[in-house]
Amino acid sequence: MDLSLVALFLGLGMLAALATGLWVAVALFGVALAAMVLLVSAPTGAVLATTVWGASNSWDLTALPMFIWMGEILFRSKLSEDMFAGLAPWMRNLPGRLLHVNILGCGIFAAVSGSSAATTATIGKMSLPELVRRGYDERMAIGTLAGSGTLGLLIPPSIILIVYGAATEQSIARLFIAGVLPGAMLCALFMGYVVIWALLNPSKMPEKEPPVPFIERIKATRRLFPVIGLIAGVIGSIYAGLASPTEAAAIGVVLSLALSWSSGTLTRPNFIDALMGATRTSCMIAFILAGAAFMTVAMGFTGIPRELAGWIGSLGLSPIELLAALTLFFIVLGCFLDGISVVVLTTSVILPMVEQAGLDLIWFGIYLVLVVEMSQITPPVGFNLFVLQGMTGRNIFTVARMALPFFLLMIVAVALIVAVPGLALWLPQTMMSH
Template sequence: MDLVTLSIVLLVLLFVILATGVWIGAALAMIGFVAIVVKSTAGPVGVFGTSIWSASISWDLTALPMFIWMGEILYRTRLSEDLFEGLAPWLSRLPGRLLHVNVVGCGIFAAVSGSSAATCATIGRIALPELMKRGYDERMAIGTLAGSGTLGLLIPPSIIMIVYGAATDQSIARLFIAGIIPGAMLAGLFMGYVALWALLNPKRMPPADPPISLRNRIAATRRLLPVVLLIAGVIGSIYGGLASATEAAVVGVFLALALSFFMGTLSRASFLDALLGATRTSCMIAFILAGAAFLTSAMGFTGIPRALAGFITDLGLSHWQLLAALTLFYVVLGCFLDGISMVVLTTSIIMPLVEKAGFDLIWFGIYVVLVVEMAQITPPVGFNLFVLQGMTGRNIFQIGLYALPLFLLMALAVALLVAFPGIALWLPSTMFGG
């Protein structure tokens, strides 16, 4: 069987297995087993054991369960309520008023969560009922929340950046720092869209709230102090060179526990719920990574990645044409898989192409996170759409339509990142050199 035919057969087989409901980690391992049996003389059992062991002992992955635990702890606090109450007095004077709370609130919570779905759920739990109660346009309220929730992937600490860094052997600290400016840029694009929409559709905006005095706005801002301290502790320790990403994750858990204690939400039950929630999520991700590690090794034995890289090279695609094809590929893949699965599944195939094209792997990591963000709001498997469907009862395709303008803004952000790589690379090169 030639490599092209084998590639098609394996791809079809993967989607068939996934369609039957088999766990993603097991599906990836099964495809790896078939590939290595059909096209290699290497023993699949030995390759399986070696690849899974190598993937499981990566020190960088230690940060993963810690950041997930931190997010689980904070999910059970009053943090989202404090964010809304602290931000609302300041944002109510901008065009679009409290719709900006979705964007800014998600951006801030993303800096202490690392998860897109958790960011969307936590901010939506408080912001969405408030916006509906005050008469804001439902389409905008839901759409901006769906799109802004994706900031949880881009603004550090990001779980998917940890997965990408571990899969490609890149510095997680550099990836975290590289995501700051693109994250701020994307949030700025979202806020600009909200303001423009409000100016063009004044009749669809509710009456303005009564003016709030400066003294009351400053008093409300005090509710933002805990989360600001938490962000400073986590990102500041990395930025200041005081801690690695793994050590910063431990700092984050300690501060999250302290914050929960002082808010009065830390109890034996909430502590165990957060710990078990983090354990379940971490095990799920570790299982996917293990299956993907075996598939990556199997692909290496078959020679498919090298053949595919050679095929793409022979096409003579320019850099932007290659990136356009990859963007389309990831968006389509995102209709069927979650973000983490997309990253670990494609690493073995995409990385040879990326390295041969000469792309900086830190920059490419930010690019991948951006296009995976787009996949978070593409039906039928957009995680943020699932979250909002549970909150609103709306059809998942309807929510996807509400989020379409923000999807297009993400595509614009990808284009800007490609045109100006310094958006992602300037800050890490300034801090770490090189």
């Protein structure tokens, strides 16, 4: 059978399965099984068993449930309250004032959470009521939170970077280090936009509050020490070469339990809820990864990725043209699937052509996460939009309109890392060479 017809058959099968509301993992297994049984002479049962075992038996993936559990524990602590109190006094002189707390708060929480939805929910439940109470423009308050919440995908320890690293056999430590500068750049772009917006719209800003004495600011900053210590313990141990990502994740769980206990939020119900939440999320991701691994092997047997890479190569696209096409493809796909599903669904097909174009796979991982971040704030399946819809009661498309400027800033960020690959590669090359 012609491979283009095979690809069409499998693609339509996957779309039909997803359209019926079937779980992504079940859809992956179903389509891969159909391909193996109908199109390949290899023993399907043996391939399925060895592939699923190989995908599950990965030391790198051990970090995943630990980082998720750490985020679940902190989600139920007073961390967001402490961060708001510690950051707010320093932001009052900046144009945009406390709107910057949303951005910096999300950036800091992203460094101990790894999840976009958890970052948005944790910071939002504290900051949104406070900003609205103080008279800040609701559109900007929600928009900054929607955009900044996506930092949970990029700033390490990022769950999606662990998934990408496991799927592509890249170093998770290098991916984590590579995400630092792009994450800081995205924070700077968001804050720059808020500054410009505040200067152009002074009527939409509340009255200035009385200045906070310097000594009071210093006292308030002490409330940031626990989270800074947590970040230093987790990320610092990886960067210093003292711990692998998996060991750092275990350190993070211990430190977050200690932090929760010291703040009085480590109750029995909270502990059980955090453990069960982490178990559910980890099982979902592991199931998707196993399905994606089987799909990858099935695709390899049919020869589709190789032929597709050859076809793309015959078009004579430059790396920039290929990235432009992939960006559009990922944005459209992200409108209907969550970020992890986008990564695992596309990796096996995309990687051969990415390697053929001579793109660094560590750099491509950061590019991919940046593009997938956009899908968190695009309807109809933007997870951050769902979180904010639940918090504010606003229509999901209304929330999406509020987040639009930040979506456009993410496109600027993608253009910047394409133009200056060193933004993603300089830090891992420098730190890993010592």
